[in-house]
Amino acid sequence: MSGSNTSAPGSAASTPEPLSFTVHNQPDPRGLAGAPQQRSGRLKMLLVLALCAAPVIASYFTFYVIKPQGSAYGELISPTVELPGDLPLTDLQGKAVAADSLRGQWLLVAVRPAACDVACERQLFVQRQLREMLGKERARVDKIWLIPDDGTPRAEVLSAVMQKGVEATVLRVPQERLAAWLKPAPGKALTDHFYVVDPIGRWMLRAPADPDPQKFKGDLSKLLKASAGWDNPGR
Secondary structure, X not given: OOOOOOOOOOOOOOOOOOXXXXXXXXXXXXXXXXXXXXXXXXXXXXXXXXXXXXXXHHHHHHHHHHOOOOOOOOEEEEEEEEOOOXXXXXXXXXXXXXXXXXXXXXXXXXXXOOOOOHHHHHHHHHHHHHHHHOHHHHHHEEEEEEEOOOOOOOHHHHHHHOOOOOOOEEEEOOHHHHHOOOOOOOOOOHHHEEEEEOOOOEEEEEEEOOOOHHHHHHHHHHHHHHOOOOOOOOO
């Protein structure tokens, strides 16, 4: 028809189709922002863990590798002597006690026969007082009375040793097996000393059975301070 504004389909004059864009998946801006935050969070967590572990590592390294220098009232044992895992211990009722059960605490050990004489009673009293003198640190120390014979302690001695709140652990051990672990100073007997064993089970200090309480307490305080990062109260 003349004058009509028409064109044949498909001709160049056809109305152009609108362009279409294929939108590809784009990174979520929230994800992009979250990635650095996640990395920052992990770094902070690792930093906190490192800060928490540092005192433990430092004190353990100082105590067992560098080894604190200075004088001690007692005699430091070097090298230390490991608690035998097969040490045959029994309680006063004859029940076997695993040697490894003594690990996990500092041990203040006295070796005395069941027929506890006046010197024995005094040592056990000093043992109790030394632990109490440690104040808030006393929970990190166990008192041990090792009996190297089959005798029965007197009831009044046991009553004093087992007083509630300050009780000691009383165990029997064969004399010959005990002597293979703990050693007295030359010219002395096993009963002439206190023996200090660390929480790993290493005998590492020997002191007189009738010590100067303040000086010996100073030794114990130094040991507890040096191990503060890795040794905890209780087993």
